Amino acid sequence: MADDQHEEVSKKVSAEEEIRRGITVMRRVVQGRSRGIILDVYWNNQGQLIEPNGHTLTSFIGALVRNEIPITCDDWRNKELNESKEKIWSEIKRCFNIEEERRGFCMKLAGKLLRGFRTFLSSKFLKDADGNFVDAELPKKYESLISAEEWEAFKSKRQDPVFQRISATNRERASSPVYPYRKGRVGYGRLEQSMLQKEESSETSLPAHVLWKEARVGKSGVPQEEVLHVYQKCEELSQSLSPDDTKGILSRALDVPEYYGRVRGKGFGVTPTSLSIKKGKAPSNRELHARLEAMQAELDALRREREASTSTVYRDASDKDSINCTFQPNIPEGISHCQLYLSSPYYRMVGKGKVHNVSGVLLHTRELPAGCLKVSVDIAVEPNAALPYPSDDSDATTVHEAVGSFVAWPTNLICVGYENNVVPTSLSNKSGTRSSSKCGGSVITAVKEMSMSQSRWRVDDEEKEGVGGGAVSVGYYC
Numbered sequence: 001m002a003d004d005q006h007e008e009v010s011k012k013v014s015a016e017e018e019i020r021r022g023i024t025v026m027r028r029v030v031q032g033r034s035r036g037i038i039l040d041v042y043w044n045n046q047g048q049l050i051e052p053n054g055h056t057l058t059s060f061i062g063a064l065v066r067n068e069i070p071i072t073c074d075d076w077r078n079k080e081l082n083e084s085k086e087k088i089w090s091e092i093k094r095c096f097n098i099e100e101e102r103r104g105f106c107m108k109l110a111g112k113l114l115r116g117f118r119t120f121l122s123s124k125f126l127k128d129a130d131g132n133f134v135d136a137e138l139p140k141k142y143e144s145l146i147s148a149e150e151w152e153a154f155k156s157k158r159q160d161p162v163f164q165r166i167s168a169t170n171r172e173r174a175s176s177p178v179y180p181y182r183k184g185r186v187g188y189g190r191l192e193q194s195m196l197q198k199e200e201s202s203e204t205s206l207p208a209h210v211l212w213k214e215a216r217v218g219k220s221g222v223p224q225e226e227v228l229h230v231y232q233k234c235e236e237l238s239q240s241l242s243p244d245d246t247k248g249i250l251s252r253a254l255d256v257p258e259y260y261g262r263v264r265g266k267g268f269g270v271t272p273t274s275l276s277i278k279k280g281k282a283p284s285n286r287e288l289h290a291r292l293e294a295m296q297a298e299l300d301a302l303r304r305e306r307e308a309s310t311s312t313v314y315r316d317a318s319d320k321d322s323i324n325c326t327f328q329p330n331i332p333e334g335i336s337h338c339q340l341y342l343s344s345p346y347y348r349m350v351g352k353g354k355v356h357n358v359s360g361v362l363l364h365t366r367e368l369p370a371g372c373l374k375v376s377v378d379i380a381v382e383p384n385a386a387l388p389y390p391s392d393d394s395d396a397t398t399v400h401e402a403v404g405s406f407v408a409w410p411t412n413l414i415c416v417g418y419e420n421n422v423v424p425t426s427l428s429n430k431s432g433t434r435s436s437s438k439c440g441g442s443v444i445t446a447v448k449e450m451s452m453s454q455s456r457w458r459v460d461d462e463e464k465e466g467v468g469g470g471a472v473s474v475g476y477y478c
Contacts, residue, residue: 026060033095040097045204046270047105048189055190057096061106062113064088066145069110071118072153076111085110105269112268118154126158131171133159179227182218188267191215208265209234209250215265230254306332331357331373331416339415340375340399342385350385351399353378355414356406363408364393372408379403388413 029039039053049057068084088110089103098106125136138151146154157163183191192206195214213231217223223231233253241249250264263270283291335358340351356374363374369389383400389408396402 026056026063029056029060029095038097039095043102044189044193046189046266047274048187048267048269049105050189050193053096055185057092057098057106058109058113060095061088061092061110062117064091065110065114066117069114070150071114071121071146072150072157073114074157076114109268121154122158126155133164179212179216179224179230181215183215188215188265189269191267207234207238207249208263209238209253211267212250212265331355331411331414333357333359336416338375338417340377340409341413341415342388343413348382349415350382351377351380351402355409355416363406364391366392368408371411373411373414374406375409375414376406377402377404 032039039056041053041057042050044050065088068088069081073081085107089106092098092106121139121142125139126134128134135155138146138148158167186194188211191214192211195206195211196203209231213223213227216227230250230253234249237249237252251258254264258264261271263272263275266275336355338353338355339349340353341347342350354376356376358374361368361374368374372389377399380398380400380403383398385399387397387399387402387407388410390397391402391405391407394401394405396405396407
């Protein structure tokens, strides 16, 4: 029994004697601040700390978080820590020349360093060589940072069965990594900086798989065979994939599950956003106001152009085979009345309806053919005229059969707006039929000679027979 107690005490003493360094307080930084010396810090393109002073800032943040945040804190996002976090950030700004936009990075780094400190205390003082729990006293070295109550609560948390089960799972997962990191505290950011300086390269960054391989080269300078295999696979993928896919080369080569937001081979602080989007200065109120005025002016110009295009007057149809109609280069958005034309064997109007120029519109759950718009056929002027794009979902192949349904029609054969057709005298005399017109949604009756004796189609919103030896009465809407 006495031997066991003596052995336990000797383990505690030896653990403390192994750590000969004192507590890091960064006196050089604090003394420099007293003399008015503010240190500059630098960042790479991915937003990571680099030298000079990158390592100094990291150590300073670690010293601050150990002084301000208790080791019993398990949730870095706890709102009760906001006051302590604000104090940490204020101390950083007093000693370093750093932008406000870097606060997020520094706070994440502080949380990471606090977790590392808790892990260090647990593995160094509360576990033996076999990983079993040891009821150790508060190390004298950290009495100025940790109170006796905090230490007892910290030990109690480590003895909790749930915590021990999670700890054992994580320890087993990290016990034998296939590709161990071998650069200590250097980090990917400073490793990339040293590689670029050594090569005297003008590049600002290196591919992720190049950094990943270098980070796994030990003091011997020779990478493991498994690491070389992954690197060679990355090189092959980089030759076959497009430049947009280069971010996923390392993940593909490792063939391991990934979670959203992770960037392999770049280290702490790098996110997909930091790789693709450079942070810029937020626009001022004056700049935002100028942008709004420019957008409003552009919108007004587009509105005037649209009003001018919709007020275009189309000329009457002639009594010849040609068509006197001005086709608009741009069809207004929305639903508009229109005339439908065909160009073969000659240009002529074959129907009337409405054009649906709406973004994302589908025709019978299918995309429209290229260069076409969706139209609803209301009136068949030339009933037997073949549809330019017969519907696959119905038996409609002619304009008459398409009345009351939707079809695809070439944009260059759509004339927006109904023209007020006047029956030519020559046609009126030939047929002997009368013509009449009414405005405001009433009917204009016109006569057109057709080479057919018996047909049925929609006329004046109801079915009528062909009359007068081929002369047909057709209803138009204004």
